[in-house]
Amino acid sequence: MPSSELRLYNSLSREKEVFEPLVEGHVGMYVCGPTVYNPVHLGNCRTFVSFDVIYRYLLAKGYKVRYVRNITDVGHLTDDGEDRMSRGARLEQLEPMEVAQKFANQFHDVMRTLNALPPSIEPRATGHIIEQIEMVREILNHGYAYEVNGSVYFDVETYNAANDDRYGELSGRRIDELLAESRELRAQGEKRSPSDFAIWMNASPEHILRWDSPWGAGFPGWHLECSAMSTKYLGAQFDIHGGGNDLKFPHHENEIAQNVGACGSAAGARYWLHTNMLLMNGRKMSKSDGNTISPEELFSGDSPHVSEGYSPMVVRFFMLQSHYRSTMDLSDEALQAAKKGYARLLESWANLQALEAKGGAQNGTVGKELTEGLAAAYAEMDDDFNTPRALARVFELVTRINALQGGQLSLEEVGAEELVQFRDGLGTLLFSILGLEDEAGAAGAEREALDRVMQIVLDLRQQARADKDWGLSDRLRDALAGAGVTVKDGKEGASWSI
Known part of the structure; x- marks a missing residue:
């Protein structure tokens, strides 16, 4: 295939850059997948079709690509602090993992129908609790988080002070704007600052999805899963991270902070790609x-x-x-x-x-x-x-x-x-x-049969023209036109199209 230099728009730098993978000939790409508490939205399909094309094109250029796209089945909270999977289970009157499997199956069916290739790895958040707990430990050890009543919060102001006010670099928001816009989730009033966010949450007795941790029974924050799974499968630093524009803040902004907080200043993705919305x-x-x-x-x-x-x-x-x-x-x-x-x-x-x-x-x-x-x-x-x-x-x-x-x-x-x-x-x-x-x-047999029939008709018309039977020739042409078939006469003979 023709080849030239690949340039892509990096949301982090806000400009097009020449793509240079960390390891020559290899690409690590992580894309935020669906939260499987309800049927997949058509806007999500647009995002995943876009990254399917990106994946396919990288393969066509000869790269060996590890494409990781997660399934979120815990930790994504509603505005009132309820886990979306728990809410889905309550509404569907099913176990949370039944809900996750039901809508993951539906998601996969739709993506197959749209001819999207499956990712190389499709990890689930609930299958990586150990990795998420370990990442919380590392963030605490580096002084970027604190524990309150069994919940652990990322300390944004401490992170900013140590990293040249880095928080907000992806979304373009300043910390004072974030403080003004922050909303409180239920049971998170114990945070030191409204800009802080939970990386591990204490589970109330009635909470269905819960795991033991050094800080008590709880569950991981939504942002943490992608940091833990991208790091596990692609390394502390990798090439491409993708998702919808709506994930820039807070999800992707918080991912960057978590990756740096756990793995060092160079951690995380080098190129950030974001799809726009579907109207x-x-x-x-x-x-x-x-x-x-x-x-x-x-x-x-x-x-x-x-x-x-x-x-x-x-x-x-x-x-x-x-x-x-x-x-x-x-x-x-x-x-x-x-x-x-x-x-x-x-x-x-x-x-x-x-x-x-x-x-x-x-x-x-x-x-x-x-x-x-x-x-x-x-x-x-x-x-x-x-x-x-x-x-x-x-x-x-x-x-x-x-x-x-x-x-x-x-x-x-x-x-x-x-x-x-x-x-x-x-x-x-x-x-x-x-x-x-x-x-x-795909409908080859039908097309071949139609081609044979049409060839017979065109041969009859050609014979009529050779015999100067213009009436028959015109009747055949007009009858075909009435059926939505256009006949074109060329140097190589007649052809047809619908």
Whole structure:
């Protein structure tokens, strides 16, 4: 595949940087996964599809990638201090781990449907309590935390004093702003400062999820799990940490503090990547006002917000049309446009498969255009994984492919080896990197049968034209047009499309 220097936007430095992994040829990437107390949100799907493309592209560039994406099944509290898993268990009338398994299964089903590759490692917070307790010990030993009544809190002011006011570097918030904005969770009024946060919480007698610790029975803070698991599987310092924009503060800000507090000033991720939010009909998704849709409703069409169900690949293609750092606005009109665009892309891909170079000169005019256009698409991916601009380059190539198929451009201007390399490179980009699937190819038997029938019809029409039976020829053409089939006559014969 064409190769150039990969640059990515680092949320920490707020600028694009050349990507240089810690270990040549290897990448460690951690992405915050779902909290499995309810069904996965479509906005989360957008984030995980974005990082799936990033993962795929790093693999395609030849890196050996360890992709860690966690499952949060403890410690993520509601505004009134209740564990989200415990609340989910109460509402579902199930054990907390039943809730976790139910919604983890649903999450995995949706991601498979969207053709997202599984991560290398998918650790659960409840499976790493020992590591989290040990990290709390290290933070205490370094003087960045204190214990009160069985709970342990991270001391933000002490951390800032020892680390050049580092707290807030990711989110861009100053400590005085954070103090003014801080809200108190229930049972956390014992903190020395409102900016401090819990890394281990004392469990009340009725709390379901609880573990023994040196500070008494309790459970880890939500932020702690990602620090402990990223460190365990990727080391004290690693390459990439990703997640949604909404996690910058407090979750990711607190992760940075915990990693430094436990492992030293150079600990944690070197590059931070954040996806932007998914809107619907120009507004934030909200259950309270009905402006929401689930992945399943989007696929089935069982929602007042869509006119029909959309295939998972149309949905994925729609997501790829926005850069991961840009907001994305979901609407029925946008999905209709994506459906048409994706059909056009697959039609062009089928046309490309049918092309055979006819001894054309290597580096002919059209061959060079195809090669350079494909290189430009890959260059867009090297520019912070810019999928919409890469697709725009691809659709420029679609025009040329269709012109070759229709005879408007000559195959004599494309060398046989050039055509093979172009086909392989485009296929890698569309299917291995962008993660699309040839849905027409998936229904191969039906397509082949339709192709055979259409070939019979086109042969009959061609025979009518040869016999100068223009009436029959026109009737066949008009009947096909009435059925939504367009017949194109070219130098290489007639072709059809829906």
